[in-house]
Every structure is written in structure tokens, then in C-alpha cells.
Amino acid sequence: MPDSRSEDRRPWSERSLAQLTLVRFREFIREPEAVFWTFAFPIILALGLGIAFRNKPADVVTIGAIHGTAARDSVVARLQHAHGLRVLSMDDSAAARALRTGEVALVVVASAGGAEYRFDDTRPEGRSARALVDDALQRAAGRKDPMSVSERKVREKGSRYIDFVVPGLLGMNIMGGGIWGLGFAIVEARRRNLLKRLVSTPMPRSHYLASFLFSRFFFLVLEIAVLVGSAALFFDVPVRGSVLQLFVVCLSSALAFGGMGLLIASRARTMEGVSGLMNLTMMPMWVLSGVFFSSSNFPRVAQPVIQALPLTATNNALRATMLQGAGWSAVAPSLAIVGAWLVVSFALALKLFRWR
Amino acid sequence: MANVPALKVEGLRKAYGDVVAVDGLDLTVNAGECFGLLGPNGAGKTTTIEICEGLTDPDAGVVEVLGQRWDHDERALRERLGIQLQETQLAEKLTVDETIRLFRSFYVRGRDVGDVIDVVQLGEKRSSRVGKLSGGQKQRLALACAIVGDPELLFLDEPTTGLDPQSRRQLWDLITELRASGRSIVLTTHYMDEAERLCDRVAIVDHGRIIALGAPRELIASLGAEHVVEFTTPEAPPGALDATRLRAIDGVMAVREHDGRWTLEVANLAQTVPALLAELQRLQLGLGELATHSATLEDVFVSLTGRQLRDA
Numbered sequence: 001m002p003d004s005r006s007e008d009r010r011p012w013s014e015r016s017l018a019q020l021t022l023v024r025f026r027e028f029i030r031e032p033e034a035v036f037w038t039f040a041f042p043i044i045l046a047l048g049l050g051i052a053f054r055n056k057p058a059d060v061v062t063i064g065a066i067h068g069t070a071a072r073d074s075v076v077a078r079l080q081h082a083h084g085l086r087v088l089s090m091d092d093s094a095a096a097r098a099l100r101t102g103e104v105a106l107v108v109v110a111s112a113g114g115a116e117y118r119f120d121d122t123r124p125e126g127r128s129a130r131a132l133v134d135d136a137l138q139r140a141a142g143r144k145d146p147m148s149v150s151e152r153k154v155r156e157k158g159s160r161y162i163d164f165v166v167p168g169l170l171g172m173n174i175m176g177g178g179i180w181g182l183g184f185a186i187v188e189a190r191r192r193n194l195l196k197r198l199v200s201t202p203m204p205r206s207h208y209l210a211s212f213l214f215s216r217f218f219f220l221v222l223e224i225a226v227l228v229g230s231a232a233l234f235f236d237v238p239v240r241g242s243v244l245q246l247f248v249v250c251l252s253s254a255l256a257f258g259g260m261g262l263l264i265a266s267r268a269r270t271m272e273g274v275s276g277l278m279n280l281t282m283m284p285m286w287v288l289s290g291v292f293f294s295s296s297n298f299p300r301v302a303q304p305v306i307q308a309l310p311l312t313a314t315n316n317a318l319r320a321t322m323l324q325g326a327g328w329s330a331v332a333p334s335l336a337i338v339g340a341w342l343v344v345s346f347a348l349a350l351k352l353f354r355w356r
Numbered sequence: 357m358a359n360v361p362a363l364k365v366e367g368l369r370k371a372y373g374d375v376v377a378v379d380g381l382d383l384t385v386n387a388g389e390c391f392g393l394l395g396p397n398g399a400g401k402t403t404t405i406e407i408c409e410g411l412t413d414p415d416a417g418v419v420e421v422l423g424q425r426w427d428h429d430e431r432a433l434r435e436r437l438g439i440q441l442q443e444t445q446l447a448e449k450l451t452v453d454e455t456i457r458l459f460r461s462f463y464v465r466g467r468d469v470g471d472v473i474d475v476v477q478l479g480e481k482r483s484s485r486v487g488k489l490s491g492g493q494k495q496r497l498a499l500a501c502a503i504v505g506d507p508e509l510l511f512l513d514e515p516t517t518g519l520d521p522q523s524r525r526q527l528w529d530l531i532t533e534l535r536a537s538g539r540s541i542v543l544t545t546h547y548m549d550e551a552e553r554l555c556d557r558v559a560i561v562d563h564g565r566i567i568a569l570g571a572p573r574e575l576i577a578s579l580g581a582e583h584v585v586e587f588t589t590p591e592a593p594p595g596a597l598d599a600t601r602l603r604a605i606d607g608v609m610a611v612r613e614h615d616g617r618w619t620l621e622v623a624n625l626a627q628t629v630p631a632l633l634a635e636l637q638r639l640q641l642g643l644g645e646l647a648t649h650s651a652t653l654e655d656v657f658v659s660l661t662g663r664q665l666r667d668a
Contacts, residue, residue, distance in 0.1 A: 010461075014461055192447075193444045193445065202463060202505075356412075
């Protein structure tokens with residue numbers, strides 16, 4: 001009898017791997033929330049951030065100058081012509097109030113032969129106002145610059161905030177897709193006794209797990225295309241490196257996060273339990289791994305840990321590829337970190353995984 | 357091959373911590389037979405059937421399914437079995453057709469998906485999502501997933517629990533048809549009418565052991581009483597009626613009392629009921645309710661354990 005069963009003439013589409021992968025697609029596209037969080041949300045986020053942090057022309061700094069005496073009025077007159085300054089002439093108490101509320105960045109109080117600057121030196125506007133006002137007043141008083149300088153203005157795409165944040169969002173999306181995508185689906189199947197039902201059939205267990213990886217692979221291509229495509233369309237965000245390299249970086253990190261999702265889901269029986277574990281895993285990376293701001297803002301002692309996180313490595317490799325056009329050798333260290341997470345999490349997950 | 361039993365279990369034992377779920381259980385299910393494990397909730401039926409299905413490891417004992425063992429032949433064995441678990445919630449977002457097609461894909465050989473849908477009478481629901489099905493329809497879908505691999509042996513764990521009477525009858529007809537097609541079936545149930553109606557033989561299970569085994573008719577006959585008489589005497593003072601007095605009535609085989617309700621096992625109603633009424637009259641006890649029914653497996657369970665199946 002085993003002989004007659006071993007010959008299998010079914011077309012591939014009727015076999016378990018294809019059918020299980022189809023189930024993954026069907027369950028995903030029939031869940032409108034999942035489609036929204038995967039595709040629409042990152043675009044909306046990128047649009048919002050792109051508008052909020054769009055590059056503005058060099059700001060004009062507003063300052064206050066106290067009027068009343070002849071010396072003071074002449075200072076007001078001199079500053080009116082200075083470049084990059086808007087001068088409000090006001091009395092003492094109005095000036096104090098304006099400084100406190102941030103309406104003006106600095107207040108000039110002139111006296112015969114000198115001036116006092118009142119400003120908050122911890123605010124960048126205060127410091128730049130001081131430099132501008134001082135420069136204007138010293139020149140008007142007859143200062144000659146001992147060295148001649150020239151300026152050339154460089155505003156390049158690739159160095160704007162939107163350029164920084166799009167690769168971060170892509171990395172975050174890949175992490176969410178892997179961890180949420182596998183974690184929830186597997187724990188839900190275990191909770192419903194469906195995993196047990198599946199292993200009571202001759203289904204090869206590897207096919208069940210592989211179906212998740214295949215469907216992730218497909219949706220990953222879509223995610224990259226949608227996010228990178230719309231960032232290029234709306235904001236001119238560049239992809240300077242090779243598209244193949246970008247894809248390899250995305251794929252390896254998607255596999256690593258898939259492994260982590262599998263590991264998180266390997267034993268949990270309840271949705272609450274697995275949600276807690278997933279948030280515990282992802283929350284530190286949202287903050288530390290340089291999604292919205294550079295991870296170099298964190299103290300030096302924490303850097304070895306932060307740099308070893310899979311999302312940090314992913315974001316570094318994505319930025320190097322998209323923004324700097326770096327080649328394979330530049331992203332190799334990041335890929336190695338991602339690869340280590342991939343191997344360790346898969347190995348542990350397969351060891352711990354509970355089917356029943 | 358015909359002589360190989362569908363299922364052979366010897367000395368099965370399984371404990372969860374201090375709780376002994378299965379306590380030295382032996383049974384043999386013949387090929388082509390429909391065999392029932394009947395017992396109250398918590399008797400160890402599900403643990404037993406899941407060990408037989410290769411889903412739970414026993415602490416001790418031997419299980420042979422269709423002449424094969426789980427430790428060597430798991431993959432080959434799974435091709436030959438159909439399994440319905442007690443509580444499986446199939447994916448709600450898939451349709452009936454997609455679900456059965458998925459399960460079909462796991463078997464090298466099996467039945468046509470459309471045929472199976474017709475067999476379980478879900479033709480009209482073919483394209484409906486699983487989440488929209490009624491309880492009975494879901495249970496028939498679960499049965500479809502169990503038979504789509506064209507199994508030689510079918511395990512059904514509580515196939516009709518929680519269903520309305522009409523859905524239960526529909527499932528009974530399906531199971532009867534499956535048995536008629538020559539498959540061996542092992543099912544668990546805590547409904548005695550289900551076991552009586554479907555099973556060639558039943559094992560009554562209590563506290564992880566088999567306490568009675570045989571064809572339903574034989575087990576009922578073993579009571580020695582064809583009928584059961586139940587009555588109450590609402591106004592009788594306590595102690596006015598006792599078991600010895602009742603047992604003395606002609607044709608009474610056994611007497612039990614529970615919450616003021618008397619139960620007599622009797623051989624012949626025409627002989628015993630008039631005698632009972634005369635006795636009550638002689639004692640000047642008013643009769644409350646009086647009911648009689650033919651003896652069932654429930655009565656067998658009660659006579660063996662002193663408890664009702666339902667509240668055991």
C-alpha cells in the first residue's frame with residue numbers, strides 16, 4: 001500500500017505548499033486592517049512627516065530693540081537694514097514679555113557707546129540672533145573683516161529629513177510585517193486548535209512554516225515598491241545604490257524578523273501573551289534603532305547594544321544603499337548582524353516550537 | 357490485511373500531574389466496525405482518542421493503528437486516517453471550498469473536493485466564509501476535512517456536542533453512511549442515544565478505565581431488566597418507603613433513590629406496575645409522577661456507577 005501512495009500525480013497547485021501559501025494570501029487580503037497597516041499607513045506617515053519637516057528657506061530671525069533714547073533709536077535704525085533680521089521696536093516691559101514667550105529671539109538694549117544682548121543661550125535661535133545682531137552692529141560701527149570669505153549654497157536631496165526618514169519607515173515596516181505577520185497568525189492558529197488539527201494530517205510541517213516565508217516574500221516586494229515608489233514620486237527621495245542590493249537588504253531583514261516572529265510565537269497560547277512579547281521586542285527598536293532620528297543621539301556606552309539590534313543594522317544598510325549609494329562592502333557588516341539574528345532566531349524557534 | 361484490527365490498545369496510561377486521565381485501558385476495534393467510547397465529561401475519552409491519533413504521548417502502553425505504530429510509521433499512518441478534533445475552529449476567512457481544498461492538498465490520495473462537499477450537504481454553502489456557518493454546518497465541514505483524504509479509519513471526538521437535535525440527526529445519518537461504506541470509525545460521546553444509534557460496540561469509560569464493553573443491546577440486556585419505572589411520592593413522610601419493601605415487589609430487579617425520586621429496573625411492566633400501585637395504596641402513599649421507559653445505556657451507566665452520565 002505505501003507504494004501506491006508514493007506516486008503523486010497532482011499538479012503543484014493542488015499540493016500542500018501552494019495551498020498553504022494561498023491561504024496566507026487569502027487571509028491577508030481579507031483582513032482590511034492588515035492591508036491598511038502594511039501599505040497605507042507608512043505612506044501616510046511619510047507624507048505627514050515630509051510636510052512637517054519640509055525644507056524652508058533660511059529663516060528670518062525676529063528680535064526686539066528697546067527704543068526711547070537717541071542711542072537706542074539709532075541702533076534700531078541701523079538694524080533695520082541688516083540681512084536676515086526683523087526688528088521690533090518696543091518698550092522695556094513689552095520686550096521682556098516678548099522674549100519670555102519666544103516672540104523675539106533676542107532683545108537689544110543700546111547705551112552710549114555700547115549695547116547689551118538679552119537672550120536664552122540654550123535656544124539655537126537665540127544664539128544665531130546674537131551672531132547676526134553683533135555682526136550687523138560691529139560692521140555699522142566700522143569693523144573691517146581681516147579675512148575675505150565667499151559663500152556657495154548647497155541644498156542637496158538626500159540630506160533632507162524626508163530622505164532620512166523613508167529608509168527608517170521601510171525598516172520599521174519590514175520589522176512589523178515579520179513579527180506581527182507571523183506572530184499573530186501562528187498564535188491564533190494554536191489558540192483555535194488549528195495547529196493541532198493540521199499536524200494530525202500528513203501535512204509536512206516545514207510546508208506550513210515555508211508558506212509564511214513565501215507570502216512574506218511576495219508582500220515584501222509590494223511593500224518596497226509602494227513605499228520607495230511613493231517617496232520617490234512625492235518627495236524625490238533617491239535610490240542611489242543598486243535596486244538588487246536594496247532588495248537583498250530588505251529580504252534578509254524580512255527573514256530575520258520572520259524568525260523573530262516565529263520565536264515569539266513558538267510557545268505562546270494567548271493573543272494577549274504574544275502581543276506583550278511582540279511589543280516588548282519592537283518597542284526598544286522603534287526608539288533606539290534610528291527610525292525617526294539618528295541612533296547616534298544615544299550615549300556612547302549604549303552604542304554597542306544599539307548597533308547590534310537587527311533594526312539598527314537594517315536601517316543603516318538601507319540608508320547606505322538608498323542615500324549614499326554605497327556598495328556591497330559598505331553594507332556587509334550590517335548584513336552580517338542581520339544574518340546572525342536570522343540564524344539564531346530560526347534555530348531557537350524550531351527547537352522550541354509547540355505544534356499542539 | 358482484513359484480519360488486522362483497526363485499532364489495538366494495551367495497558368494505556370496517562371497522567372497530567374496528579375490527575376490520572378487514562379488508567380490502564382485496553383481495547384480492540386475491528387476493521388469495518390463503528391466503535392464508541394461513551395462516558396461522562398472528564399472520563400478520559402479525549403485523552404484516549406488523542407493518544408490513538410498520535411497527538412499525545414502515553415506514559416505507558418502500546419497503540420497499534422491499522423497494524424502500524426506511531427513511532428515508526430507516522431507519515432504513512434497519517435495518510436490513512438481521518439481525524440476530527442473536539443474543538444477546532446477552522447480559519448473563518450476562508451470559504452468552505454477553500455478549506456476542504458486545503459485539507460485535500462495534504463493527502464497524496466483522496467476524494468474529489470466537490471464530491472465531499474455533496475456528501476456533507478454543504479453545496480449551497482460552497483462559497484460561504486467559514487465564519488458565517490451555523491454550528492451544525494461547521495461540524496459537517498470538520499467532518500468533510502476528516503474524510504477528504506479517503507481514510508480507512510476515522511476518529512471523531514464528540515462529533516455532535518453542542519448541536520441542535522436536527523443537526524445531530526443530520527450528522528448521525530452521515531456517520532451511518534460512512535460506516536456503511538466500509539470504513540472503521542472510533543468516536544467518543546457523552547450522549548447515550550448517539551452511542552446506541554451509531555455504534556456496533558461501545559466501551560463505557562469512567563475515571564480512565566473501561567467499566568463495560570459490548571454491543572449496546574448486550575449491555576442493556578446485561579441489566580437483566582428491559583424497563584425502567586420512575587416515580588415520586590411527594591407527600592410521603594421520610595422513611596415511609598424503603599428499598600427493601602420495593603425490592604420485594606414481583607419483577608423488580610434493582611431499586612435506587614435520588615432526591616426523592618425512585619427508580620426501579622423491572623423485567624415486565626404489566627406485572628410490576630399494578631403491583632407497585634397496589635403497594636403504594638396499601639401504604640396509603642399518594643403517587644406524584646409515574647414514568648416508564650425502555651432501558652438505555654444511560655441506565656447501564658447508572659447501574660454501574662450510581663451516577664447519571666450527564667452530571668457524573
